[in-house]
Amino acid sequence: MLRFARSLVLGLLLGAIFGLYLGWIQFPSQTRNRNMRDMSQRYRDDYTVMIAAGYALARDLEGAIERLQRLETGDVGDHVQDRTERVIRTSARSLDDIRLLVRLANDMGRLTPAMEPFWDLSGGDP
Amino acid sequence: MTSQVSGISKNDERALGYFSYSVFALSLVAGIALGLSLTRMQGPLRRGNAEPWQLNADDRSHYAIAIALEYAHSGDLATALNKLIALRPAQDPIDALADAACSLAGSGYLRSGGGITAVRSAVALYSAQGRSGCAERLLPLDATDTASAVADEGESDAEIARPQPTKPPLLAGDEEQSVQRVAATPVPLRRFEARAARSFCDTANPALIELHVVDYLGRGIPGQRIRVRFGDQEDVFLSGLKVDRGDSYADFQMEEGIDYAIDMPGAAEALGASLSTGACYSGSRRTLKSWRVTFVET
Structure with missing residues (x-):
């Protein structure tokens, strides 16, 4: 009996671990039910830049904040500041994108020394 | 007597081995099935690896509108189209954008000026591609200044058709929020x-x-x-x-x-x-x- 139970438990345990690995890591489900917070860094940056571009167009800070809140990153100001500084540091995006982000960060009161060169670049209106 | 039985049992167990390979194999298969079922019921792990096409319908709509906003600013049609295609819509990507704009416009998105601008950006993008949707009917009649801004800034080689309003403003307040630059042509009221x-x-x-x-x-x-x-x-x-x-x-x-x-x-x-x-x-x-x-x- 003990022999049976031992084999059963061990088999189930190893099988379940392997099944979880297959289902979550190797062959994750391709469902379309994920949230913006689940997006990879690249796409979250992309979305932030798109919203910054929209902000440059309409100057609707409230709307921009509402849209960025969909990323569920906590404080939207922190998010914009972090993204902008990271993008500047890593040169991950074009100069135009950086200027859009800097404009949004500035209008959110998040202009930091790292951003100032881009803000000054075009007389305070990137 | 008891010790004798127990002794026999232990001997048997030793003879058979501590492990039943057949039971192990069966339970292993059952375990794999159980694990896979759990992952399918639970959905993917939250690992920050999702792509835009994997978003739920609501978030995909917002993402599509963000693409339109960027297009309105940059006028880069190729990039906008590529991003819309990357959303892997079930239908034509431009039609999907029209549907997204329609669903957002019908869900209170137009309460703010920014929402109106965003939907107008989407309308400008899909109108330029010869499509139409319900969003242009839901947009307020006024705010032609914003539409012009969208068109002026976003106009590239492709001609951008400005959305023509088809019905009176939804909310009385919207009319006051913007300055009219161009007198909109009123369309006969539907009966x-x-x-x-x-x-x-x-x-x-x-x-x-x-x-x-x-x-x-x-x-x-x-x-x-x-x-x-x-x-x-x-x-x-x-x-x-x-x-x-x-x-x-x-x-x-x-x-x-x-x-x-x-x-x-x-x-x-x-x-x-x-x-x-x-x-x-x-x-x-x-x-x-x-x-x-x-x-x-x-």
């Missing part, structure tokens, strides 16, 4: 006729007036004003705001003992008779009678 007021008994939706506004082909028309008058009060609301119920749908909750008159201000005469609710039975369950009213474009 409707109330047809097919039928009562029904539904325990899930008691005392509800279900309203549908459709065109002459039976297609739902969002953004149409419907008025319900009762006593000395009235309530005006719009069709198509409950996106999950379709463009035509609106509803109103009734109370017992009150008569309700329904019309579409300036577009349809009041329904011939007022509506009221009362007891009805669905199977053996008592509930309150509901009504279904359809306004058809004439």
Whole structure:
């Protein structure tokens, strides 16, 4: 009996671990039910830049904040500041994108020394 | 005696081995099935690796609108199209953008000026590609300044067709928010006729007036004003705001003992008779009678 139970438990345990690995890591489900917070860094940056571009167009800070809140990153100001500084540091995006982000960060009161060169670049209106 | 039995049993176990390979193999298969089932029920792990096409419908709509906003700023049509295609819509990506704009416009997105600009950006993008949707009908008549800004900044080699308003502003406040630069050409107001007021008994939706506004082909028309008058009060609301119920749908909750008159201000005469609710039975369950009213474009 003990022999049976031992084999059963061990088999189930190893099988379940392997099944979880297959289902979550190797062959994750391709469902379309994920949230913006689940997006990879690249796409979250992309979305932030798109919203910054929209902000440059309409100057609707409230709307921009509402849209960025969909990323569920906590404080939207922190998010914009972090993204902008990271993008500047890593040169991950074009100069135009950086200027859009800097404009949004500035209008959110998040202009930091790292951003100032881009803000000054075009007389305070990137 | 007991020790002898136990001794025999241990000997047997030793002889057979501590492990049953057949049971192990079967339980291993069962375990794999269990693990896989769990991952499918639970969904993917939250690992920050999702791509935009994996987003749920609501977030995908917002992402598509963000693409339109970027396009309105940069005028880079190729990038916008590539991003829309990357959303892997079930239909044509531009049509999907039109649908996204429509669903957002019908869900309170137009309450803010920024929302109007965003939807206008989407309209500008899909109009430039020769598509149309319901969003342009839901957009306020005014705010041509924003539309011009979108077109001026976003205009590339492709000609951008400016959205033509087709109906009066949804909200009185919207008209005051923006400055008119170009006088919009008013489109003749649509006319409707109330047809097919039928009562029904539904325990899930008691005392509800279900309203549908459709065109002459039976297609739902969002953004149409419907008025319900009762006593000395009235309530005006719009069709198509409950996106999950379709463009035509609106509803109103009734109370017992009150008569309700329904019309579409300036577009349809009041329904011939007022509506009221009362007891009805669905199977053996008592509930309150509901009504279904359809306004058809004439």
